[in-house]
Amino acid sequence: MIIHIPVLIIISPLLAAFLVLLTKKYKIILAITSLLISIVFISTLSSRILSGDKVLYHLGGWQGPLGVSLVIDGLSFFFSLIVLGLGLLVIIYSMHERCYGRTYYFLLLISLSSMTGVIYTADIFNMYVFYELLSLAIYLLIAYPKTGVTLRASFNYLIIGGVGLSFFLLGIGFLYAMTGTLEISHIAEKLPIAFNSSTRMVLMSFVLIVSGMGIKIAVFPLHGWLPDAHSMAPSPVSALLSGVTVKIGIYCLIRMIYGLFSTKTFSIIISSSHTILMVLGVVTLLFGAAMALAQTDLKRLLAYSTINQIGIIFIGLGIGTEMGLTGALFHVLNHAIIKGTLFFCAGIMIAKAGTRDVQGFSGFGRQQPSIAFAFIIASLGMIGIPPTNGFVSKWLICLAAVEAGYTVLAVIILIASAITAAYYFRVIQMFFSNPPKQSSTLICKEKQMIHGGNFFKAWTIYLLVAGCLFLGIVPVLGISIVKPAVSILLPHVIP
């Protein structure tokens, strides 16, 4: 039992996904239980992982390059915690909405299970298969309301995402042609020899894999699908997309750049790839911030804000020092928490105001002080103002930029934070402006609705906001989870 834990973490939501289709009454209990089981399984491994150890599991007992193995090290432990934690909250949040049927929970569990699969697998082709499974579930979740806009957003994402994953698969093909193996650690061992004989093929596979993942992460020139998909999906799905799904792409990119192409012989590739990451990060950051400033639709604004924050994570990864990576990975966690809060709040706000327009939320702060307060705390975190967690990670990245000699990057991050402040304060300002004439009876009725049926929704938001403040006040706790992940990427760092 104990040795089978890595595979049980993936199987538990997968099994529940198919059981959910059979029952009508117990679907939510089943979904929540399966995710809780996975989280309990992960936490039994935590003491081993946090001390810098890693857990290997060979599926079916097939060792090494022949079989598929699962690896849980610091990095995959960190990402899988984010995935399952936010996934659980998303399910609790969508619990009290009658419009979500069995297929919704089925798709949600499939996507969560395949996300853990992408994170744990040590086999690069298996990673592709899980990624494609995840993408299929996500396309369907975006199209779940079956309105015209969601169908178009989903189709758009399907075409662009399909091309991106094809690039990824072609890159895998090149790697296999050179090394004859599919396991990431074996490829990393054999790649230096291949690099000397066929440099162009290594470069080709590098370019294909990075651009394929770039499409999935939505870095600047490849971001076209993100604003539509993230803003049109149902609010809990938006939170999942922004908070977690994009991070899976970032995880794969980190694995590829730091795990696969990172031997000393590749100093040319590595130094140039870090420059590429930084340049992409800066462009993505400024573009996302500028576009978010121009939006009037709240969820579209949040979607562009995601592009903005991805830019910051990229800058941290591009700097590549210990502090830069710590900041970038910590920002991954913080962004998941904050974006989860913001999209959850946006869901309640849109349901209540009946409009997605920022102008329509006037007076919301007086009707729903607690939700508005949560939104304000989360947006402060996104801007990076001290008692919140966003500040800590941005501070680390800026510090790393200055230490590594890229003072310009720190200045750019600060400018982008100012723009972030501008577009979030525009929303917050609307909360406390006078609402246009509205009959008082209507307000009373809506108040009752929020206090009654939406208890669980509000509860998830408060939990996330508490996490946001807690990690801001005690950042050591977050950094202690990130440290083992950084030690995987940079071998000289001790966890």
Add this chain to the structure above:
Amino acid sequence: MTPVNISLLVFMIGLYGVMSKNNLIKKIMGLTIINGSIVLFFISIGYRKAGLAPILEEWTTDGISTAIFVDPLPQALMLTTIVIGISVTALALALIVRIYAKYKTLDIQQLSKER
């Protein structure tokens, strides 16, 4: 012209189809062509001219080097890729049916004008 080069050429044709065609069905056809080209690419990696089927039996192990066997792994991988490709195509076509029922058009230029 090796099979690898041909498969990359086909990949480019598929990419052209996805990017430049206005009709949604033609975009999906482009995606299918890309998928096919990847299958061709993987199969041609493992191909040996006049190779044998990779079945080891007791009497074949001695004296015969493994170099004459066709690499079986890419073929196994491509079965998975074909299945995935079919499910992506099926999902895309299902979405297209819904989109056509809503908007009565499949032209992406006209669809982007609709709100």
